[in-house]
Amino acid sequence: MELNNLLKEILKKITNFPSEDEKNVLEFLEHDEWGIALEVICSVIEQEGIPIDKDIFSKIEEAGIFMEMDKSLWAEIGKQIR
Secondary structure: HHHHHHHHHHHHHHHOOHHHHHHHHHHHOOOOOOOHHHHHHHHHHHOOOEEEOHHHHHHHHHHHOOOOOOOHHHHHHHHOOO
């Protein structure tokens, strides 16, 4: 799996993602900081109340599991699946 591309794909599919936060995530990806990038994506979705679809959620989950991150990171945003 190409983690960089997966995280960029997730970012592209999220509507209403704040541009400043998007810029930060892309910068983390440039420096191969995938875990921080995923953390920012999840926290922005949660804090901004951004609706996501099941496809985006499953890609976030896939990336998190691949990186062996704690599933509590993305568990909360499951409530925002529309």
